[in-house]
Amino acid sequence: MLAATVARFSPDSPVDALEVGERPEPAEREAWTTVDVRAASLNHHDLWSLRGVGLREEQLPMILGTDAAGTTPDGRPVVVHAVVGADGHGVGPDETRTLLSEKYPGTLAEQVSVPTHNLVPLPDGLSFEEAACVPTAWLTAYRMLFRSAGLTPGQSVLVQGAGGGLSTAAVTLAAAAGIEVFVTSRSAEKRAAATALGATHALESGARLPHRVDAVVESVGAATWSHSIRSVRPGGTVVVAGATSGDPTAAELTRIFFQEITVRGVTMGTRDELSDLLSFMVRAGLRPTVDSRYPLAQARDAVARLAGGEHVGKVVLVP
Incomplete structure (x- = not known):
């Protein structure tokens, strides 16, 4: 074969x-x-x-x-x-x-x-x-948003990076669930694509957000880590599913413990979550x-x- x-x-x-x-x-x-x-x-x-x-x-x-x-x-x-x-x-x-x-x-x-x-x-x-x-990028995004971060309609999330499979899945799923979505990218084209998928705000990489978010979807690593930690509200959650730019040299531990920020790691999800996600996509018309x-x-x-x-x-x- x-x-x-x-x-x-x-x-x-x-x-x-x-x-x-x-x-x-x-x-x-x-x-x-x-x-x-x-x-x-x-x-x-x-x-x-x-x-x-x-x-x-x-x-x-x-x-x-x-x-x-x-x-x-x-x-x-x-x-x-x-x-x-x-x-x-x-x-x-x-x-x-x-x-x-x-x-x-x-x-x-x-x-x-x-x-x-x-x-x-x-x-x-x-x-x-x-x-x-669906099984890797979309399932990971689904678990990050709804299981690890526990986001609900009306809350807010920052998705670091706008072009990849994980980020486009996270933007689409979060928007469909009534979550306010911020997304960052160096590319104007990718920011426009994120807006078309339902992002509420598409910003330059590292730009200051209008307000701090309830959770951050982080898969970039070194290039965005400090921005993620500074963009999440006290008591919020940063969910990590990758580090495409490498590990950050500074973990920002002082800010993490002082503001009681939760950092959670995710690798994909369960078979049952995959089944639930596929059903959600069909019912909501998500592709x-x-x-x-x-x-x-x-x-x-x-x-x-x-x-x-x-x-x-x-x-x-x-x-």
């Missing part, structure tokens, strides 16, 4: 570490199901894998990808939940949590094998391409922003688009 793999590690140029070629089809395994992938999407996790973060040389070549939607052998349309080991299904209770493409081959292939329990029915109204955007689509054979071009940082929304691959 055709697949996009991490063939080597390239910290400075992740595209150079990716190869597209033939790989063995998944082997049969008890309590697992092989899904024919109809669409997959890229995430920053894929760039980190190509740079060598979270993988060892002896695991290579490793098939990339955490997100996919497709069909089971009996023809059922499904969405893949990418967290393996969190609930023990298919692997036993003692296995530590991993994401697809960390221990088990990922979704950027014509087929992917996952624990059968990790499959969520694809609801009517969502296409395979739309659903393939992911798809920046671009590529055939799987052009995965290098797709990863280059993601690495370049000019995308707005999700980059999708279609086998």
